[in-house]
Amino acid sequence: MTELIERAESAPETETIELSMQQAINRALRTLLAEDPRVLLFGEDVGALGGVFRVSDGLQKEFGDQRVFDTPLAESAIMGMAVGLAMNGWRPVPELQFDGFAYPAIDQIVNQVARMNYRTRGAAPMPITLRLPSFGGIQAPEHHGESLEALFAHTPGLKVVAPSDPGEAYSLLLQSVRSDDPVVYMEPKACYWDRRPVRLSEPTDPIGTSRVVRPGRHATLVAWGAMVHRCLQVAELAAEDGVELEVLDLRWLKPIDAAGLAASVARTKRAVVVHEAPLTAGLGAEVSSLITEQCFRDLAAPVQRVTGFDVPYPAGPLEHQYLPTIDRVLFAVQRTLEY
Amino acid sequence: MTELIERAESAPETETIELSMQQAINRALRTLLAEDPRVLLFGEDVGALGGVFRVSDGLQKEFGDQRVFDTPLAESAIMGMAVGLAMNGWRPVPELQFDGFAYPAIDQIVNQVARMNYRTRGAAPMPITLRLPSFGGIQAPEHHGESLEALFAHTPGLKVVAPSDPGEAYSLLLQSVRSDDPVVYMEPKACYWDRRPVRLSEPTDPIGTSRVVRPGRHATLVAWGAMVHRCLQVAELAAEDGVELEVLDLRWLKPIDAAGLAASVARTKRAVVVHEAPLTAGLGAEVSSLITEQCFRDLAAPVQRVTGFDVPYPAGPLEHQYLPTIDRVLFAVQRTLEY
Amino acid sequence: MPSPESTGRGAITVEHLSPELTRGLYRDMRTARDLDTEAIALQRQGVFPAYVSVRGQEAAQVGGVSALDPARDFVFPTYREMASALAYGVEMVGYMSTHRALWHGGLYDVMESRFGAVNAVVGGPVPHAVGWAIGESLRGGDGVAMAYFGDGASSEGDVHEAMNFAGVFGAPVIFFCQNNQWALSVPNHRQVAGGSIAARAEGYGLPGVLVDGNDVGAVHTATAQAVERAREGGGPTVIEALTYRVEPHSTSDDPGRYRDEAEADRWRRRDPLDLLRAAMIEAGHADEAHLDRVDAEAAARAERIRDGVATAPEPHGSELFTHVFRESTEELSRQRRTWQEEVEL
Amino acid sequence: MPSPESTGRGAITVEHLSPELTRGLYRDMRTARDLDTEAIALQRQGVFPAYVSVRGQEAAQVGGVSALDPARDFVFPTYREMASALAYGVEMVGYMSTHRALWHGGLYDVMESRFGAVNAVVGGPVPHAVGWAIGESLRGGDGVAMAYFGDGASSEGDVHEAMNFAGVFGAPVIFFCQNNQWALSVPNHRQVAGGSIAARAEGYGLPGVLVDGNDVGAVHTATAQAVERAREGGGPTVIEALTYRVEPHSTSDDPGRYRDEAEADRWRRRDPLDLLRAAMIEAGHADEAHLDRVDAEAAARAERIRDGVATAPEPHGSELFTHVFRESTEELSRQRRTWQEEVEL
């Protein structure tokens, strides 16, 4: 793994190279640390270890333990510390080790980080990017497969993003850390090791835009993170039967690209939203509502939601029965086409 | 205030008396403490003070400080303690003093309370009712006007309820505390002092049912907590113009009464959902999606959402510009009627 | 260590302080006292929806904050830091407007004041102070962060996490606990296991100081020592200023339900302003005439602040949307239009 | 107080214990060691997705838990309590199945075992133990709760809140910290301000005991004293058993990135099983023949458990829905039907 990162490191920024998402994020962090001396990386085990997913591998060595450092094991203090660092002119990039361990920090995130700019009428902005390994699919222990996007998206003052491939991960992270607003950057663990040829490029699309990763005309599949790939698999299969599915990678989960959703569904007339989080009050409900509000007359069928079930995220053998399967998405596509 | 409670106390359980919601909840707690020696009430200032809203007034005196007691000021430990008490055979009824101070306890609520029964495959049930003074409308300080229902409803393993009047508050609390599942009982602060003639009655409707508080045929207004009354005001005004609005008090926010929503909207063809929480990823999106999924062919217009804005809950003078106003609901009704 | 004073008895001395300092302390404490009185009146008149009094805690607040340098330090307050704000030089109409509920965090500029926004989350701002202090060390600056919290707040996990972080990073931060012996209706012995917040410091390898919170000179000296140590790289200190909440928790509270006013009365009789006044005269730092003049100036300033806050304009509804983000979003612009069309009308 | 042993040197004695007790301790520690070895092998074979070793912590775990009474006490474990579970009498195929990821909390009956579910939230179960203990006092029972946590967990706010609650309520709970000197990649000196978790106890008015965690007799005795005190109404105790995590944090970890294995080697050479074996022979509690027999029995039992867990049936997909609520909901039944029709097929 180390060699791969080294190889990646030696390539100049514009070249197209094969990288995993974990390497791409590492590259982005390096770019950010190098370009802005106010950027600080910290969290549990992000220093010498380089993070449990090696995302910050080598960064402490390169930038020193004043820029990249470990904290004691306390999530609330990590986020609270980020607030104070921001108020002293830094641009904190804290990591919380896993999605499920963001819960102990929710008070600081919701009651402090998200509203400090508001509370101070703009005097104390919070240019904080919370890096959060997120979502499931890797047969991890309990609390290591959670999807918190609905909670973050519901919190005024936060922006939320989830990349789905290495190139996206790179440019979206640059965009997040350079933003003066707090961003929750959700890293889909299941994609960390996906290697793809990528061009490491500067962000070009504005914050809050989605992207069509596969055009189609019979229905739109909306997803983020690893579920984008699930949807691409489904589109591949459907294509064999002559059904052309458009796959839209929402990526910004707050602000949501309402216009992008409307543009796609106005053409396809049908939509299926797919996510890992449980159904009830999941972000799929927001996506479904936004589409319906904008495309009511165009819609040929109600927006379908294919999501995790309303059950706690299960252990290994049941994980793949919990997460949206290809079959479930196909059934939903069929339902919407035959409605 | 004390005299009112005393008067309420002397009335036999079946009589119809005038009570505020705060008194009705007090009565329900008294009933519960008396009927089941395993019920324990605890939290910040619930003992001698009787709670900042006097909801537990007199209960420590009546049942002793072993059944009704203050804890130190630490929300996470309050909920964590509830878990341990439940595992030792008690039926804990913790209070967290205000909605915004539930955030420090979210880890214990989501990662522990909500999934202990699941984690132990049914060996360690969590018959915990979290009483949470909730929602806005009383010009309170920051963090005292928050609406957390979307977060709770999204959490597998929790049930969530919000009463809208004193009689409901009474019977829904009996039902919540007697349930073997964890329930978040959200008390609409703005309704605490609303006095109404009520019949204190045993719960009859099953958990997860809504109720129609005003029948109508032109559109359905869906709400919970204090917004039910806002919707009733709107219905009153609309009736002057010959528009008959049905008002549905959702009350159970998890499980949601999908069938009740469908039955109403199948008749009225139109729906407006009203809540205090911010729009994006609020529970209104779930309600809207549930209605649309079930009544797609019947719907004459997309479900309208009238909600708080996507901004942190504001201070006094702006509160009433943040919360859904009568005008905003009327505009939405007009939009759906004219769609 | 707890002196007999800390039980609500005994006089104080200011012999060890400069007359200039004690005069400044007296002026700020007196002004805060008068402003507090005005604020309670404003609440009774319905101008403030509620108010949290600092009465009796002026020595703890002014004594501590006066050891800081507003040009390089940074204060992280709770919701009960009016006298600290005043003594630190915060623009007080802006500060008091939080009590008129004009804006939750207050209307002063927190960055310019180097005094954080009013914070209602008990314990919540304490890790901010530690983060700020760590950031100060990283910058190579010599500023010190002051984290205020109450005896009740000491029970919160955040305070522990913050102390541990501060210890591990050796951060220049003062953990300043105003132990006013009540957390709303809960007294110390049902709140603070072991009975002392200062005593917790040792467990983190930090110095802990218990000081008579009604003795402004003692508070000032203890804080000045801690600030000096922090500034010189000696790391954090925990200070516990033992005082008493002589007023109700807030104007909405009814302490008759939970405490014996005899105890409060004993503390009322040991008023920090009276103690300071007597000590100043005894030490020859001022005479009655001087102090009377200061009293008059304080009252006048308190009135000006009162008038300012009572007549301050309400924020415009559009401010709902202005400060949510630095870079706003289309969705929020859309909601703002809805507000304009359907609420502002 | 820290003895020279706690730096990884020195022999132990069991003279003060009964031969019967030390034989039991040896049997359990040996069985746990063998089961640990089997578990690491199962992980390498791909049967376990991951495993967290207890190697080197058997004395801390078995010594402590053996002071409890499984008929009336209750244990609240973390994710690294295999030797405790075994010594406490938990059904071990059910316990180990958590490592095969068959069910997150394990498949043993936690209420019947009086041993809580495997809990992955660092610090999270500590307040549960306090709640249980408060409930026990309220019931008038004489059970004691045991809260396990690590040195890393001591940084979490929950642990502080729990200790403070326990102190205020005088709850019969043992806060048992296994200080294995590492929290994943973070060593004590970057984790525990002040350097000792036991030293924190005083700040809560509680007794704190630092004990050599590789000396099973010392751990047992310290815990037995704390249990007795708690049972008699004397309230909580904080015990810090100083030991060392000789293995990686988990089978997914790579300690070469962050620590010098020379230190780990020193601790490996001070193996708690070797120490106990030597001390038993010296004290005449057992001879080599007896211990060899126990070794053989332990190995055989570990193999049986290994076989049991390796061949245990996977849970049926319908269990996704079975335990969410005691009283399930229509919505969940509908989702279960979706699962049946679209996933189970």
Ligand SMILES: Cc1ncc(C[n+]2csc(CCOP(=O)(O)OP(=O)(O)O)c2C)c(N)n1
């Ligand atoms: C996290 C949190 N929980 C609960 C409250 C409600 N509350 C406001 S003040 C208070 C008591 C605080 O006591 P203390 O920390 O001693 O401060 P004091 O009011 O005495 O200055 C409580 C419980 C809050 N503001 N924040």
Ligand SMILES: Cc1ncc(C[n+]2csc(CCOP(=O)(O)OP(=O)(O)O)c2C)c(N)n1
């Ligand atoms: C709340 C929380 N944060 C982070 C983690 C990730 N994590 C798992 S174990 C661990 C280190 C724990 O160290 P310690 O408490 O010393 O226990 P040990 O593993 O040494 O037994 C971390 C950071 C977690 N499980 N829970």
Ligand SMILES: [Mg+2]
């Ligand atoms: Mg106090």
Ligand SMILES: [Mg+2]
């Ligand atoms: Mg450890």
